[in-house]
Amino acid sequence: MQELPLTRDLVLIGGGHTHALILKRWGMKPLPGVRVTVINPGAIAAYSGMLPGFVAGHYQRQDLELDLLRLARFAGARAVLGRASGIDRAARLIHVDGRPPIAYDVASIDIGITSAMPDLPGFADHGIAAKPLEAFASRWHAFRARALRGEVVPEVAVIGGGVAGAELAMAMAHALRAVPSAKVTLIDRSEILSELRRSTRRALLEALATSGVVLRPQCEVDKIGPETIILGDGSTLPSHFTLGAAGARPYDWLAQTGLDLSEGFVTVGPSLQSSDPMILAAGDCAHMAHAPRPKAGVFAVRQAPVLFYNLRALLSEPAERADLHTYHPQNDYLKLISLGSKSALADKAGIRMSGPVMWRWKNHIDLAFMSKLKDLDPMTAKPLPDSVALGLRDEVEGKKPMCGACGAKVGGDILTRVLHASDGTDPHPDRGDVLHLPGDDAAILTHGDTWQVASVDHLRSFVTDPVLMTRITATHALGDIWAMGAAPQAVLATITLPPLSAALQERWLTEIMQAAQDVFTAEGAQIIGGHTSMGAELSMGFTVTGLLDRPITLKGARPGDQIILTKPIGTGVMLAADMAMQAHGRDMERAYASMVQSSGAASRILNAAHAMTDVTGFGLAGHLLGICRASQVGAHLRLVDVPLLPGALTLAKSGMRSTIFPANRAYAAEYQGPETARADLLFDPQTAGGLLATVSPMRAEKLLSALRDAGYPSAIIGEITETSGLLSVTE
Structure with a gap:
């Protein structure tokens, strides 16, 4: 039961590593009065650090999955499964495809990066980008299984000769090593691994050769076909799985926000605030103007404590608000690069070490990170006082909520x-x-020659998103009308809101009624009235009538x-x-x-x-x-x-x-x-x-x-x- 009213909305746009850590921290130390919302296209996000190991076959798919719905449940947050498409900063609204806008008081952006590869002719139909990770992980899992069964020719090409492309190429080669005809090619328009120190580059080139990866440097790609890559000189390269690991870029909609950007990435200062102090950003979608760094997961993880503190501070009463914390990234960081087999190369400050020991070190770091986000304690019932009514212990003790x-x-x-x-x-x-x-499912009423049915359904909330709850409840209420063979006609709504400030009452009712209107209008019904009240928790119901020729x-x-x-x-x-x-x-x-x-x-x-x-x-x-x-x-x-x-x-x-x-x-x-x-x-x-x-x-x-x-x-x-x-x- 929610005892304190909600007064502010914190919206996390994206389910990146930083926001995943924010959800865990919020569940352990929430700020009373704040409703947290996380927006992400899917329920699952993939942890990039373990992706090469998954591709190589060292991990199962579930090992690298971050369950955002479970994290949101732990944090008491609303999870919205949708893709953010814009921010109206004047109205403080976040637009999400396929649903009403989401209001915010403070927002944070951690949506990662996307790929420019779909701009390459044929890539959208016949290729797959390395990011978003979840889509690639799903496609590779299916391809590898088919290749090992001999159902598809195991010819693979990776476009993009940076560290990420090299890691994935070696991982693919390892995963397909049991198939004699397997071939993995790494393509780049310039030199392979040109961004690395000379000694580190030499070590990785040797690892690529040992893995059997074929290198095609200074090679332009013109078009992607269903089973071939057409190169700039007109020649072709066979490929039944084409991966794009180059051309990383920010999401286009960020350009419409009016925020200060650096080459499309959200510019942030030491406090991780953007040019709008109520919008923060972290991870790969952010550009740290005070300390530019390459895109790397280590920075996203280390931004989390600073972001968590600052989000709470911006939402707290001014009398309790301390100065915002600042994030200063280290000048150099440890790079642990997978080499396909259970071996890795460690590189920092010009010092390199490689071999199975480095893999075990990397594996330990990755598993510890995932454990932090997976070890979540479920809700437990509050203990009973010493003196209670007869029969109460029988009704409560040993039973789940x-x-x-x-x-x-x-x-x-x-x-x-x-x-x-x-x-x-x-x-x-x-x-x-x-x-x-x-x-029967609905009462049958007759008006002369007209048959009408009427029914009511009311549900106690089981999701924290009022829009999803409304859509499910409306569909549930219409079920009795459809079961009688009737066409929905008119609707009365009954909404009980949890304790909320006046501003949040308006936000919740706006979302609920727009969502209800969308469902009922699509089915030919009209909302003609209703009733609202405040209560201990969100619940809602709809009384629905329908017209029919013959009741079933x-x-x-x-x-x-x-x-x-x-x-x-x-x-x-x-x-x-x-x-x-x-x-x-x-x-x-x-x-x-x-x-x-x-x-x-x-x-x-x-x-x-x-x-x-x-x-x-x-x-x-x-x-x-x-x-x-x-x-x-x-x-x-x-x-x-x-x-x-x-x-x-x-x-x-x-x-x-x-x-x-x-x-x-x-x-x-x-x-x-x-x-x-x-x-x-x-x-x-x-x-x-x-x-x-x-x-x-x-x-x-x-x-x-x-x-x-x-x-x-x-x-x-x-x-x-x-x-x-x-x-x-x-x-």
């Missing part, structure tokens, strides 16, 4: 008893102790119908793991993408379904049993055919469960099947889950094909049977 989203729903058995008691009916008519789901209800399923699921399951266990800081950022990124995917097109494709619902809080088993009970039929599921979100099964096998899982499991009394981790995911509460439809077996394959063509990872997961109320499941 309550999940958000649909994992925070009230159990189906409680809902059934309350709803039936409220209308005076027996909650278990003629069924002993077997429970029933409440009625829970009744109508027929024996022999095929069961179609339009989205994978697993959001409940993923969100529970995220709270416990055990989820992988890349898997969470995919889970969020699934939750914000509209089911509007799927609803239209399935408009002839015999019965349909959306899979939400009661889990796949609970919602399918709702159809079975209403239609007086049974169902058979094939577990192997049920699509799962990446990472969900691994987490389930580890014992991870949502807090509502036990209630969902007990609610599905008619379940007959295996008791395994995969089966447990049938009872996992879903947020903004897919549609679950029963369709004629004559049309099932055609509908499945249409759904997949529309971008849904759909599957036929079973069929309707005659045994009333029974859900049988096989592996």
